[in-house]
Amino acid sequence: MTRAQRLDRLPLRDELKGQEPYGAPQLTVKAMLNVNETTYDVPADVVDAITKEVRAAAETLNRYPDREFTALREKLADFLNRDLPTPDLSAENIWAANGSNEVMQHILQAFAGPGRSVLAFPPTYSMYPLYARGTYSEYIAGTRSADFTQTPEDVAAQIRQHQPHVVILCSPNNPTGTALGLEVVEAAYDAATEGETMVVVDEAYGEFRQPGTASALTLLHGRPRLIVTRTMSKAFALAGGRLGYLAAAPEVTDALRLVRLPYHLSAVTQAAARAALDHAETLMANVERIKVQRDRIVTELQRMGLRPYPSDANFVLFGGLDDAHAAWQHLLEEGVLIREVSIPGHLRVTAGTEEETTAFLTALRNWLEETHGRDPR
Numbered sequence: 001m002t003r004a005q006r007l008d009r010l011p012l013r014d015e016l017k018g019q020e021p022y023g024a025p026q027l028t029v030k031a032m033l034n035v036n037e038t039t040y041d042v043p044a045d046v047v048d049a050i051t052k053e054v055r056a057a058a059e060t061l062n063r064y065p066d067r068e069f070t071a072l073r074e075k076l077a078d079f080l081n082r083d084l085p086t087p088d089l090s091a092e093n094i095w096a097a098n099g100s101n102e103v104m105q106h107i108l109q110a111f112a113g114p115g116r117s118v119l120a121f122p123p124t125y126s127m128y129p130l131y132a133r134g135t136y137s138e139y140i141a142g143t144r145s146a147d148f149t150q151t152p153e154d155v156a157a158q159i160r161q162h163q164p165h166v167v168i169l170c171s172p173n174n175p176t177g178t179a180l181g182l183e184v185v186e187a188a189y190d191a192a193t194e195g196e197t198m199v200v201v202d203e204a205y206g207e208f209r210q211p212g213t214a215s216a217l218t219l220l221h222g223r224p225r226l227i228v229t230r231t232m233s234k235a236f237a238l239a240g241g242r243l244g245y246l247a248a249a250p251e252v253t254d255a256l257r258l259v260r261l262p263y264h265l266s267a268v269t270q271a272a273a274r275a276a277l278d279h280a281e282t283l284m285a286n287v288e289r290i291k292v293q294r295d296r297i298v299t300e301l302q303r304m305g306l307r308p309y310p311s312d313a314n315f316v317l318f319g320g321l322d323d324a325h326a327a328w329q330h331l332l333e334e335g336v337l338i339r340e341v342s343i344p345g346h347l348r349v350t351a352g353t354e355e356e357t358t359a360f361l362t363a364l365r366n367w368l369e370e371t372h373g374r375d376p377r
């Protein structure tokens, strides 16, 4: 009997039968550009600082960690305040968990759940339906324009039509790179508060925004049903640290306390994240360099006759491929791992270092020449 057949014989929840787990390939190749990490190494002085904090935490691992992770919340509030015209966030406004994945799970556990629904706008982050499934919530797939943008009117109309309990706006959106203007978030909020809807803006890639794109953090004041999520996994180069967080009204964090498991953030996680926040400047130093590579990818793919989408994130979605899987496979054989997405003829690539970007562009250009005789220049 195969493992899959043995799984079928377990009394699994009906909605989990035949489902696939999240599973982006984890392969070690020359250029790993498939999950939108920062591909620069963690700088040595930050490694030292994290090691020191974690060592100190190790001395009291016989005790449960600070359940309220207060020192960490204070540092996260300070970090967000640096970017705000009115720096009015405090620890009271902050919640954190093991990645923004877990933050989002807490939000759905508190505000969605059985008999309730979650609206998001595909193509978008592939975990949203899985968060819904895991929290017994109904997932409603909304729509967006053919170029993946969203208008205030359309988003508000879909919220009024479906009246979800949670609406997730992803800005910049994964996998398209599309950022939302604040007018979209404002319209969503107004429509949401006609009913019983919480509005979540997932800003996992917020630090990579193009100049002129504002963060929804600036809208929090006076909007108690708005939540903005962030992560240290992307711009902070700390994906392995597993620290996601959000800013919202204090009563929202009280709601999340009702569903989190006790001591969900280990003392080690808290220590590593605190040390990283003390070195935010150093850790985020590569953001500007990554943006340069992102913009280079867009320009170069256009030159190759492909169709890259404008991106406010650290990755680029591009179309115009006859056989996206064959292109993906060829790149992998050349040591460049990028991401297959659910949009036919499209692939997504993370902007890495200059060398990785060159490796990606060269391998793709060669493939286009070999398979299509296409002159990429």
Ligand SMILES: Cc1ncc(COP(=O)(O)O)c(C=O)c1O
Pocket: 035, 036, 098, 099, 100, 101, 102, 125, 170, 173, 174, 202, 204, 205, 230, 231, 232, 233, 239, 242, 243, 244
């Ligand atoms: C849009 C978006 N939100 C959230 C996450 C989750 O990030 P993490 O759990 O590492 O914070 C990701 C990861 O790729 C993402 O793309």
